[in-house]
Amino acid sequence: MLKTETLPNTIYIEYTFKIYPLQPASEILIAELGQLGFESFVETREGVLAYLQKQDWKEAILDSIFILKNPDFKISYRSKEIEQENWNVTWERNFNPIQVDDLCTVRAPFHEKSNSKYDIVIEPKMSFGTGHHETTHMMLQHILAHNFEGKSVLDMGTGTGVLAILAEMKGAIDIDAIDIDHWCYLNALENVERNGCHHIQVLEGDSSTIPHHKEYDIVLANINRNILLKDISVYANCLKRNGLLFLSGFYYDDIIVISAKCIEVGLKFEKNIEKNNWVAVKYVF
Structure with a gap:
């Protein structure tokens, strides 16, 4: 049985946005809020619920x-404090299963089992990575499109652990999943066990937590532009020759600066997926 520890009762600010018309304003709003440090989002029939730690609020x-401020959209909002333990009630009410390329389903424990080849059960608990956001969805697409059989994998900023879980389902046999956030670390542990995974080691920390002298066939990093720019050289140093690096968490316009840094450390751009101005990019070492 998985052992979990009791966390301090972190306080979050919940923003409820009502949006008309819903699209594309909802996607744009989520993108802008993500840049300000909002951690989690739930899309509703009327708009978006967005969550930020109280300590980061101003x-x-x-x-x-x-x-x-865009006159083409009518957006109203209200906010309130919410404790971590109460957030599950919110996402259970609003979280719908997603399908990725008709091969993978990401669902909550209370949803019926899917007929997809890869059926992933995720309980996010304030962690990023349900597959609803473009960056996670595109990283799942990259994993589905590539061979992971027998591969060693590093998943940086693992969040819920969903990318690491799919990597194991596709045959990866040695996976390190790392997140700096303690709540994400615990959540990833739970989701790894929930999906019956046996080849994923979940670690708490930043890029300095990567096991020394270890090399990977594939590195996945869905974080944000600034952290990626700081750590790209670290990822390159732990990649095997001809290894693959998949990056997401930034906009299409950022590819230039991200690729420039990758080229500096010997990585070659190969392709990208784009969705609503977010991108997930593949590099080869």
Whole structure:
């Protein structure tokens, strides 16, 4: 049985946005909020629920959100404090299963088992990575499109652990899943066990937590632009020759600066997937 520890009762600020028309304003709003440090999002029939740790909140946090000033959309919002333990009630009410390329389903424990080749059960608990956001969805697409049989894999910023879980389902036999957030670390442990995985080691920390002198066939990193730019050289140093690096968590316009850094350390751009201006990029070492 998985042992978990009791966490301090972290307080989150929950924003409820009502949006009309819903698209593309909902996607743009999520993208802008993500840049400000909002951790989790739930898309509803009327708009978006967005969550930010209270310690990161400030009075003027929404002042720089351009979509709120766009006259083409009517967006109203309210906010309240919410404790971690109560967030599950919210996502259970709003979380719908997703399908990726008709091969993979990501669902919650209370949904019926799917007929997909890869059926992943995720209980996010404030962690990023249900597959609903473009970056996670595209990283899942990359994994589905590539051979993971017998591969060693590093999953940086693992969040719920969904990418590592799919990697094992596709045949990876040695996977390190790392996240700096303690809550994500515990959540990934739970999801790994929930999906019957046996080849995933979940670690808590940043890129300095990567086991020394270890090399990987594939590195997955779905974080954000600034952390990626800082750590790309670290990822390259732990990649085997001809290894693959998949990066996401940034916009299409950022490919230039991300690729420039990759070229510096010997990585070659190969392809990217784009969705609503977010991208997931493949590099070869």
